[in-house]
Amino acid sequence: MKVLVPVKRVVDYNVKVRVKSDGTGVDIANVKMSMNPFDEIAVEEAVRLKEKGVATEVIAVSCGVTQCQETLRTAMAIGADRAILVESTDELQPLAVAKLLKALVDKEQPGLVILGKQAIDDDCNQTGQMLAALADLPQGTFASKVEVADGFASVTREVDGGLETVKLKLPAIVTTDLRLNEPRYVTLPNIMKAKKKTLDVVKPSDLGVDVASKIKTLKVAEPPKRGAGIKVPDVATLVDKLKNVSKVI
Amino acid sequence: MAALVIAEHDNASIKGATLNTVTAALACGGDVHVLVAGHNAAAAAQAAGQIAGVAKVLHAEGEHFAHGLAENVAAQVLALASGYSHILFPATASGKNIAPRVAAKLDVGQVSDVTKVISADTFERPIYAGNAIATVQSGDAVKVLTVRTTGFDAAAASGGSGAVDSVAAVPAYGSATFVGSEIAKNDRPELTAAKIIVSGGRAMGSSEKFNEVLTPLADKLGAALGASRAAVDAGYAPNDWQVGQTGKIVAPQLYVACGISGAIQHLAGMKDSKVIVAINKDPEAPIFSVADYGLEADLFTAVPELVKSL
Numbered sequence: 218m219k220v221l222v223p224v225k226r227v228v229d230y231n232v233k234v235r236v237k238s239d240g241t242g243v244d245i246a247n248v249k250m251s252m253n254p255f256d257e258i259a260v261e262e263a264v265r266l267k268e269k270g271v272a273t274e275v276i277a278v279s280c281g282v283t284q285c286q287e288t289l290r291t292a293m294a295i296g297a298d299r300a301i302l303v304e305s306t307d308e309l310q311p312l313a314v315a316k317l318l319k320a321l322v323d324k325e326q327p328g329l330v331i332l333g334k335q336a337i338d339d340d341c342n343q344t345g346q347m348l349a350a351l352a353d354l355p356q357g358t359f360a361s362k363v364e365v366a367d368g369f370a371s372v373t374r375e376v377d378g379g380l381e382t383v384k385l386k387l388p389a390i391v392t393t394d395l396r397l398n399e400p401r402y403v404t405l406p407n408i409m410k411a412k413k414k415t416l417d418v419v420k421p422s423d424l425g426v427d428v429a430s431k432i433k434t435l436k437v438a439e440p441p442k443r444g445a446g447i448k449v450p451d452v453a454t455l456v457d458k459l460k461n462v463s464k465v466i
Numbered sequence: 467m468a469a470l471v472i473a474e475h476d477n478a479s480i481k482g483a484t485l486n487t488v489t490a491a492l493a494c495g496g497d498v499h500v501l502v503a504g505h506n507a508a509a510a511a512q513a514a515g516q517i518a519g520v521a522k523v524l525h526a527e528g529e530h531f532a533h534g535l536a537e538n539v540a541a542q543v544l545a546l547a548s549g550y551s552h553i554l555f556p557a558t559a560s561g562k563n564i565a566p567r568v569a570a571k572l573d574v575g576q577v578s579d580v581t582k583v584i585s586a587d588t589f590e591r592p593i594y595a596g597n598a599i600a601t602v603q604s605g606d607a608v609k610v611l612t613v614r615t616t617g618f619d620a621a622a623a624s625g626g627s628g629a630v631d632s633v634a635a636v637p638a639y640g641s642a643t644f645v646g647s648e649i650a651k652n653d654r655p656e657l658t659a660a661k662i663i664v665s666g667g668r669a670m671g672s673s674e675k676f677n678e679v680l681t682p683l684a685d686k687l688g689a690a691l692g693a694s695r696a697a698v699d700a701g702y703a704p705n706d707w708q709v710g711q712t713g714k715i716v717a718p719q720l721y722v723a724c725g726i727s728g729a730i731q732h733l734a735g736m737k738d739s740k741v742i743v744a745i746n747k748d749p750e751a752p753i754f755s756v757a758d759y760g761l762e763a764d765l766f767t768a769v770p771e772l773v774k775s776l
Contacts (some may be wrong), residue, residue, distance in 0.1 A: 340579065
């Protein structure tokens, strides 16, 4: 069984982004870029499935600019066998990415596609579910546990109030939540090995996908700032403020 | 022009997030209809009709809707979608699971986590963990939205007079089945609906300490319990207590952060709270920059003292 793992190159989670003064977006020039943390969990899960003998090949995919090759090399250093970059300088929204992935699913016929549940830049939380819809496959989103056996995936999902388990007939789509696993550290020998692995580059047009979107960003602004608060010296003052000034208790 | 709100419910009653979503739908202009897809869900459908502003309730009944599986609910929405200019879901675990399936099948983009409706086609939404607010315009024929409940007031749960229409249920999707769930039962208010939240961070040190120190405070305040990602990752608190960018987004009247340093990902989940209290012994903790009242103290002495003085 092949496992397809889409990964996104995003601003590193430790970077606090700044809104551009002209309101056209956030300034990502010269900031550190990394693999979306949820996608790293997805790669780790796929590699573990291969190590358990459940998966036979792990294919990492990224959609975006040339530099996404670095992100794909990281995926291969974690343990993906090969990679595909769908190269485009256009802004790729989740629906466009889902269409590109659908084309690759048709081509590669994976038994499982594991994606991060959300990218930490646009915070959309859409691509996996959209891919599932386009490919007409069952979905197990926000997974905290995945078990594959006998042509089915049993997926434990994080839902409001607790956990839920669904049984999906393969092929299926899984999106990862934070507690699915802890991705391994990438070692130098594995980084070196990853450089020798196959990385194919294709264009959206090669896959017959139109990536245009009808959702336009009109402006990007700073969020409203909270007024600076005060430090209180002791518990008694705190209780007094909450009771008599804010009147919240 | 009409909007369809997909109700979140437990078959017997309507969940609170639905009410905020109705408010967002009303702001889009046009009539607001609510879909209740459930199993033995007549009571939930009746309750949906009582929501102020709801013109009509569509009730789809079927055993395969009992657990709200995305594959089944999305198919039901698609069967009813024609004629609606807007389809709205609460941005809860359930809404986020279903909405993109609907959008993709309609070949339209989705606007996630809408915090403000500017006009029928223009919306505000946070990006980068709330560090920037994007204004987006959708040129798609149907606007599929998920609604961040903290951005909208709840519509009144009574006073409406929406008639309930039964609609034909779509067949069950064969390739996905519900196996079971472990939903924690407790008497506390739901995290996203609570008026007061007591939240703990890594400084709690263990799950025993987390419970021993924070439970009495939550009991005294009638509060829900929350946690930072660090505390959840360390196993001090269950997964679904996580407040933050990728966990729950909350905006209670009072948020008490105990031993939480205040990473941007955590602030993204709680900075719209009305009053924020931070108790932390590190004077440099970033949580103090958003706190209305900061108490620089050891939480293991300050919190019990706080419990005593309430």
